[in-house]
Amino acid sequence: MTIRICGVFAGKPPANSAPPESIMPRYQPARIEPKWQSWWEAHATFATPRLPGVRKTYVLDMFPYPSGDGLHVGHPEGYTATDIVTRFERMRGTSVMHPMGFDAFGLPAEEHAIRTGTPPRESTQRNIDTFRRQLKMLGFSYDWNRELATTDLAYVRWTQWIFLVLFDTWFDPAVQKGRPIADLPIPAEVAEQGEVAIAAFRDAHRLAYQSEAPVNWCPALGTVLANEEVIGGVSERGGHPVVRIPLRQWMLRITAYADRLEKELEHLDWPASIKKLQCDWIGRSTGAEVDFHVAPASGCDTAFAAWTSSRRASGFPQQPGNDVLRVYTTRPDTLYGVTYLVVAPEHPLVDSLTTPNHRQAIVAYREAAARKSDLDRTDLAKGKTGVFTGSHCIHPLTGQPVPVWVADYVLSTYGTGAIMAVPAHDDRDWEFAKTFGLDIVTVVEPDSGHAADGSLFTGDGRAIASGPYTGLETRAFIAKVAADLASAGLGKPAVNYKLRDWLFSRQRFWGEPFPILHELGPDGRPTGAICAVDETELPVRLPELTDFRPGDTPDPPLSRAGDGWLIVEKDGKRYRRETNTMPQWAGSCWYYLRFLDPTNADRFVDPEVEKAWMPVDLYVGGAEHAVLHLLYSRFWHKVLFDRGHVSCPEPFGKLVNQGMILGEMEFTGYRSAKGGWVSAQDHGEGDTAAKVPFDQVEKQGEHFVLRDAPKVRVESRAYKMSKSRGNVVNPDTVVKEFGADSLRLYEMFMGPLEATKPWSTAGVGGVRGFLDRCWRLVVDDRSDEVVLSPQVVDDAPTDDQLRELHRMLDKVTKDIPSLSFNTAIARMMEFVNVFTPLERKPRGVIEPFVVALAPFAPHLAEELWEVLGKPAPVSLMTWPHVEEQWLRDDSIEIPVQIGGKLRARVTVPADADIPTLEATAAADPRIAELLAGKQVVKVITVPGRMVNFVIR
């Protein structure tokens, strides 16, 4: 007799130590998991061919940022889902592309470098090593030969190369396509001015261009941020304040692709919510631009008449002159309700519009607005502010003067930076008019009834008090007035986007250097001319620095590199390298392409390989990338497509967002300062929150209360995992305690992939119990060695056993492609529950079960396959065929209802026809009794489903 169990480890495998031989028959993930991981690696089980066979699938995970904290339990959720899909597809004979890599540039590595003085490349490498170890520990079937990190020089080379493609491309609106800059038509008046002017004209049209514009400067991070990275006036990362300062920056002309980015979403198999988020972010709106003539100090009428007649002749000009204020509106039908105009504080006409007696107030207001952070400026709770300029403009249709105000609720960066205010029909204008006592003129009535004068109505309706347009419906009015304005040269239809060009440069060290050179004049100062680094000189490496700190000023750390790095001589001219670096998004914009051909030294990807594998068939990751990453990479992909470098217009065919995994469910009670319990619904400021153990709580009605004090409610919910809350679950710990297969299976069993779900360690124990039962289904747990259970026999399976097998297989086969892993696992559990008690378990059902288990618990399945005496690997076995004949029953039990209420069940032949069903149901003693003396009005019978007697 061997003593198998001792001390505190009873029931659990000893942590991470090789178990003594004597207890081997127990399921020991710590032993079998590394064994099979090495086996797969040694046999290159998951190596992907260069080109796919008849059927291909490209299944991609959003690659992780390798943070110093290591893998989080959220990572394996999506990664296990895709791993199951890819293992399943391989077993079905599909060629599978399933790579993994690391998004390794980024702020945390750099901040760590600053804190510790070690170069970011070192800590990044350490973190990648940790991540790789953890990912391998979970048995994912990646082709590790394709591993890449965005920080690899061989990768940076091609990121820079793609930047040069953007630099070499302009967007031709006529064909809605990106074209080589060499094809850009040069207007004669530019050509006349010579080479410098032509170069400047080209630079102004490139998809990658420089711009001196107000940017989001984050002093705490020492860098500027893209609009998308600023949430509510603070940085998305870290929540630091952001201020607007003017600065020369690199921009990417993503707005040129706004229409295509919106329209081409339509056919993608993406969650509707993500499509909508992208749509809203792009924010296409249609309306009209309208010019308001600036009223001269005197002689207003004649000047206006002269202006309108000249406009009638010339038409609506491309650029408004200084004599007009151009506004953008989505509601030109409310033109007759305009009672004032507003320009943004940064609007170029503010100076000329300001009259001397208002100058002081205007200057003060502009200064205050510039000082305000975006947070203050966008805080709706603060109410509207503004100042009158002293000037008026002339309403283009009525000829009446309209006062011009400056207010920061108008954004300089959207539309024309100026609006026509219609307080009766726009809530922001209404609030402003109320604040400053401006006129409110109603010009739209709701279809039902009259609007009270001076009230707010923002919907569509019928025009009133609108001159010749009175009586028109909103939509008809908009169409007609837009046409009329256009023919009078006073306005034109216009489209606007919320999307702004992508601010693409950062003042940080740990990013890709731009492959751009600035020409230096004889005085050593930049001449303004720029040129691209030659393709053959890529990659441009980061210089060796010892100090990575961002400056207090927006001067990038790279500008502190020595002249050896900074200064380049070429064709007898001196150049200074661009010292900004690219944002972290750059690398993640195209990694899915490099995976296809990761070692290619001649091209970023071989076109033949790209055409064969693209697009990505399934892309799984968190919803936090809904706009940023997914919008940016679609943009890059479209540029590459336009320039003929890739074969499809969209990179990601199907997208799935895994839900967040929260910490364990917690009960929180509140204690007052005096120490007594306070009920959760009326706890206040001074009370302290305390965790209450599960067994001291019970449910009473809708709420949980303290068991010992049922009047005291406690809160119950699960929270997002965070270090500060101390509820973070570490995958290493879970693997040590339960094994990788248990972690994988548990995360898939928790609930639907897309749902937010709380963690439950007891739940992990539950699936571990299932894997234990799988083990005992095959392995003899009474022997001292790992040998086949004597209960697994060569008997021919019975019909019932085959039915159980094929029904399980059918469910699993259907559930994997639809990513319904929780129900697939439940079905496998049922299978095991059926076969566990049997004394004789036919090989003919046990073997296919092990094959079906393999995508979910691959290590255990390999081990059991070996115990069954089969040659490894089960991972590449053919997926079991589902035999239809076993999915049907000879007889079935169906419910019988009376008036829709269940009253009995009857057993009938599976193919029974309606009369048989009704007769059998009516013959049931209980039904007969209930129907006696009642009048059956109608009988509804669904063959194979149910019978319902409707009685009076």
Add this chain to the structure above:
RNA sequence: GCCGGAGUGGCGGAAUGGCAGACGCGGCGGACUCAAAAUCCGUUGCCAGCAAUGGCGUGUGGGUUCAAGUCCCACCUCCGGCACCA
């Protein structure tokens, strides 16, 4: 404020308009054991009843239907995102 998503046992969840609660956790009872662990078996929505059985039950209120967790209308709560874009 706007836009998404979700409300089902003590908990996670399951359910092509057709037997609500599969599967798992937890609980309860039993077998095995000197005992415990592990394992196996049974049981477990609530109320009434010894039981057969009956009643009630999918956030709330209405509606459609022979039949509603599922479809429609209104509302409530929670979670997530966006937020002066004219």
